[in-house]
Amino acid sequence: MFENFFADPKILMLGAITGFLFGLLLQKGGVTRFNVILGQFLFKDFTVLKIMLTAILVGGIGIYGMRAMGWDVPLHIKNAALVGNVVGGLIFGVGMAVLGYCPGTGVAAMGDGSRHAIFGVLGMLVGAALYAEAYPWMKSEVLGIVDMGKLTLTTASGQSPWWFIAGMLIIALGVFLFIEGWELKKSKYFRE
Numbered sequence: 001m002f003e004n005f006f007a008d009p010k011i012l013m014l015g016a017i018t019g020f021l022f023g024l025l026l027q028k029g030g031v032t033r034f035n036v037i038l039g040q041f042l043f044k045d046f047t048v049l050k051i052m053l054t055a056i057l058v059g060g061i062g063i064y065g066m067r068a069m070g071w072d073v074p075l076h077i078k079n080a081a082l083v084g085n086v087v088g089g090l091i092f093g094v095g096m097a098v099l100g101y102c103p104g105t106g107v108a109a110m111g112d113g114s115r116h117a118i119f120g121v122l123g124m125l126v127g128a129a130l131y132a133e134a135y136p137w138m139k140s141e142v143l144g145i146v147d148m149g150k151l152t153l154t155t156a157s158g159q160s161p162w163w164f165i166a167g168m169l170i171i172a173l174g175v176f177l178f179i180e181g182w183e184l185k186k187s188k189y190f191r192e
Contacts, residue, residue: 023111031051031108032105032112038100046179054172057172061165077150079151080147080149080150080151082147084143084145099117099123103124106120
């Protein structure tokens with residue numbers, strides 16, 4: 001019954017190391033603090049936006065860079081089930097706004113000593129279990145609505161992923177410059 005339950009110990013160790021480093025970087029970036037997440041929703045602290053844009057760019061450049069060098073890096077593309085994505089995004093967004101953490105930052109906040117994150121993570125686990133029970137119905141009734149298959153920007157446009165990464169880099173730099181200017185202007189205003 002449990003012969004395939006546990007992965008190879010090397011894979012488990014690599015996962016543990018990766019998870020530890022991910023949590024450490026979240027903690028060092030400051031996104032394990034409720035006030036930082038809340039500040040993003042109130043448009044007062046853009047730490048989360050900066051970290052997410054940086055992670056997307058580094059991840060995209062890393063994955064496509066390794067693929068360009070001939071490394072076998074598989075992409076596990078999920079279906080573009082638009083209705084399912086909208087419903088999931090709304091549930092995720094409401095949960096994050098209420099709790100002040102997403103799954104990654106919630107677990108990292110527990111490691112950082114946040115006791116209230118424990119209840120949020122327990123709630124996420126209960127929600128995941130409920131979704132697992134509801135999945136057969138969701139798959140037949142919701143997830144198939146406006147399902148565009150394994151669609152990506154590169155397959156839809158026929159363009160190289162590097163064009164989209166370059167565009168994202170330009171957008172991110174523009175957003176960073178705008179935020180830095182706005183925060184500098186705001187800090188000058190409050191000092192006067």
